[in-house]
Amino acid sequence: MDLTKKLTLPGKYCESLTHYKRWLTREVQIGDVPMGGTHPIRIQSMTTVDTMDTKGSVEQTLRMVEAGCEYVRITAPSIKEAQNLAEIKKELLKRGCKVPLVADIHFTPNAAEVAARIVEKVRVNPGNYADKKKFDQLTYTDAAYQAELERIYTKFAPLVKICKEYGTAMRIGTNHGSLSDRIMSHYGDTPEGMVESALEFIRICEDLHYYNLVISMKSSNPQVMVQAYRLLVEKMVAEGMNYPLHLGVTEAGDGEDGRIKSAVGIGTLLEDGLGDTVRVSLTEEPELEAPVARALVNRYVKRAEQVLEINYSQEIVTNSKLIVENLGSRHETKEVNAFIGGSMVPRVVADLSNKRLIDPMVLKDIGYIYDPLLDKYHMGDQSVDFVFFGDNLPSFTMPGNLKQVYNFATWLGLTNKENAHPLYTLHDYINASERDTNLNLVRIFHDDLESEAFENLPMDQTLVFVLETRQLHGMADQREFFVKLRSWGLEMPVIVKRSYDPVEFSGPVGDMMSPEEPISKLQLYAATDLGGLLIDGMGNGIWIDAASIPTDKLASASFAILQATRSRISKTEYISCPSCGRTLFDLQETTQMIRSRTNHLKGLKIAIMGCIVNGPGEMADADYGYVGAGPDRVTLYRGKEVVKKNVQSADALNELIEIIRADGNWVEFA
Numbered sequence: 001m002d003l004t005k006k007l008t009l010p011g012k013y014c015e016s017l018t019h020y021k022r023w024l025t026r027e028v029q030i031g032d033v034p035m036g037g038t039h040p041i042r043i044q045s046m047t048t049v050d051t052m053d054t055k056g057s058v059e060q061t062l063r064m065v066e067a068g069c070e071y072v073r074i075t076a077p078s079i080k081e082a083q084n085l086a087e088i089k090k091e092l093l094k095r096g097c098k099v100p101l102v103a104d105i106h107f108t109p110n111a112a113e114v115a116a117r118i119v120e121k122v123r124v125n126p127g128n129y130a131d132k133k134k135f136d137q138l139t140y141t142d143a144a145y146q147a148e149l150e151r152i153y154t155k156f157a158p159l160v161k162i163c164k165e166y167g168t169a170m171r172i173g174t175n176h177g178s179l180s181d182r183i184m185s186h187y188g189d190t191p192e193g194m195v196e197s198a199l200e201f202i203r204i205c206e207d208l209h210y211y212n213l214v215i216s217m218k219s220s221n222p223q224v225m226v227q228a229y230r231l232l233v234e235k236m237v238a239e240g241m242n243y244p245l246h247l248g249v250t251e252a253g254d255g256e257d258g259r260i261k262s263a264v265g266i267g268t269l270l271e272d273g274l275g276d277t278v279r280v281s282l283t284e285e286p287e288l289e290a291p292v293a294r295a296l297v298n299r300y301v302k303r304a305e306q307v308l309e310i311n312y313s314q315e316i317v318t319n320s321k322l323i324v325e326n327l328g329s330r331h332e333t334k335e336v337n338a339f340i341g342g343s344m345v346p347r348v349v350a351d352l353s354n355k356r357l358i359d360p361m362v363l364k365d366i367g368y369i370y371d372p373l374l375d376k377y378h379m380g381d382q383s384v385d386f387v388f389f390g391d392n393l394p395s396f397t398m399p400g401n402l403k404q405v406y407n408f409a410t411w412l413g414l415t416n417k418e419n420a421h422p423l424y425t426l427h428d429y430i431n432a433s434e435r436d437t438n439l440n441l442v443r444i445f446h447d448d449l450e451s452e453a454f455e456n457l458p459m460d461q462t463l464v465f466v467l468e469t470r471q472l473h474g475m476a477d478q479r480e481f482f483v484k485l486r487s488w489g490l491e492m493p494v495i496v497k498r499s500y501d502p503v504e505f506s507g508p509v510g511d512m513m514s515p516e517e518p519i520s521k522l523q524l525y526a527a528t529d530l531g532g533l534l535i536d537g538m539g540n541g542i543w544i545d546a547a548s549i550p551t552d553k554l555a556s557a558s559f560a561i562l563q564a565t566r567s568r569i570s571k572t573e574y575i576s577c578p579s580c581g582r583t584l585f586d587l588q589e590t591t592q593m594i595r596s597r598t599n600h601l602k603g604l605k606i607a608i609m610g611c612i613v614n615g616p617g618e619m620a621d622a623d624y625g626y627v628g629a630g631p632d633r634v635t636l637y638r639g640k641e642v643v644k645k646n647v648q649s650a651d652a653l654n655e656l657i658e659i660i661r662a663d664g665n666w667v668e669f670a
């Protein structure tokens with residue numbers, strides 16, 4: 001899909017693209033926990049145990065509430081599960097828990113109509129509420145399309161009336177992977193189709209004077225997800241609507257990748273003041289999701305007050321229209337001597353300026369493994385491109401592919417400058433007695449654009465900016481820099497640098513932190529701050545500066561951010577569902593097993609989905625799918641095509657590998 005063609009946003013999709021301001025939505029009552037308006041951004045998640053297991057569902061719900069969930073969603077695949085929600089609710093109330101429950105519905109209006117009388121909110125997916133997906137590319141005449149809308153009205157209206165009568169809220173939750181054939185025929189699997197899919201249902205609700213709605217636009221591809229929400233807001237504003245937004249990236253996976261993919265999508269929208277509730281979908285225990293969501297959301301609790309004092313001069317304030325015009329298309333730059341820029345993938349910079357540089361093994365953390373027997377380095381798909389040494393001189397021979405960067409004064413004193421390049425301040429660069437003939441890196445901030453020094457800057461072909469920020473609302477600050485540069489026709493490459501103080505990773509005073517928590521927060525913050533730019537094609541390189549985080553984690557996070565924004569593919573991508581009461585195998589274990597045999601297949605997207613009911617629809621743009629078809633049975637997919645049905649679980653991975661091999665996509669381990 002060519003996103004740049006589909007995603008031009010001529011209008012306005014958020015309150016401010018330069019200052020932090022939350023989009024004010026309509027307040028929606030969900031039990032005792034209202035959402036939207038000026039209420040805090042709510043945290044929620046979904047149970048994974050069988051809904052018929054009352055005790056298990058209650059225990060898990062209590063753990064999720066303890067972890068910070070303000071709403072708990074439970075799947076209701078049929079009437080019997082919908083009815084059992086009453087038992088779960090009763091038991092929770094007995095245990096003193098009044099958390100609002102949300103019934104998750106796919107394909108079963110009759111279950112929705114039961115659940116809506118019991119719980120505080122129902123979630124329907126417009127792609128499968130009134131439609132059974134056949135993956136047919138049918139053409140609809142205008143009359144046939146209209147007849148379809150009338151059919152949907154008849155099927156959906158009873159649920160709306162029940163919700164109205166019982167004071168139940170509703171989420172209209174569109175998923176990129178499960179758009180109806182009708183929508184696909186008109187719009188394809190585009191953000192526009194996702195938005196229209198929700199609007200069809202919203203208009204029915206409004207026709208019935210029901211407004212207790214929350215809307216979501218999820219996708220496993222953060223780029224699609226971000227553009228769909230932006231387009232949704234724009235369309236809602238045009239139609240006079242302001243329903244709260246539920247933010248989420250579906251099937252994000254687990255560990256670092258799951259956190260980074262989620263943050264790229266959710267964080268980018270939070271930066272623009274969008275979002276009233278967040279659900280992070282990880283293939284991990286559901287109680288691990290709320291702290292991740294909380295870490296994402298907490299950055300915005302006070303941001304509006306904290307950034308109000310920042311005032312740029314009028315000359316450098318870029319208007320929103322200019323920013324909007326620049327979103328979604330790549331920031332074109334010149335290539336600098338085959339090092340960076342142009343059509344090259346974004347570069348990764350690592351900082352070893354504070355390390356002891358006496359042993360080549362120190363480079364292992366940034367992807368260069370020294371072999372003392374052969375006296376050579378091995379590198380892989382995640383070897384960084386530039387290393388910053390500051391004023392620190394290594395006492396060993398460096399790999400030929402790794403470009404070294406030194407502070408200007410130190411670089412000036414090097415006797416051998418081969419593969420070594422200077423980093424200057426603006427002032428140093430202007431006044432330098434000697435410059436590199438190949439690559440000169442200059443540190444710059446947004447407000448430097450109006451300085452006298454910038455006016456005097458020699459704009460030669462070797463210049464690359466290292467863009468930093470001093471602002472709390474840093475993504476918007478750096479985004480304005482890019483827009484300004486482009487509007488002036490300046491095409492030098494830009495490495496985006498973000499620096500994090502260890503204080504940013506700490507919790508409330510007295511809070512016990514696990515050793516992983518600062519790493520997890522770094523992943524979330526950097527993915528938001530850098531991902532928000534990369535997703536809009538801004539940035540020729542990234543540099544994460546966080547002295548308190550191990551170097552290997554910083555390098556790994558950098559590559560994961562580039563992968564999640566689809567700007568540089570360096571590994572296999574796993575699209576695994578978070579699991580729920582429908583799941584037919586242990587998703588965490590199965591994901592690990594599949595990963596252990598396939599994680600060298602760079603660029604392939606493999607989906608691991610817990611059930612055949614939703615799995616195939618939800619896995620959107622995966623190359624291969626491993627989908628639970630029944631107890632001990634797995635169905636294997638190539639894209640959306642079924643290749644092998646009902647394979648025994650014990651054989652399924654080998655069979656999947658055979659399919660990949662037959663397609664010519666298998667490579668042996670190096």
Ligand code: SF4
Nearest residue numbers: 577580583610611614
């Ligand atoms: S795909 Fe996974 S999360 Fe979605 S309904 Fe099936 S088992 Fe549940």
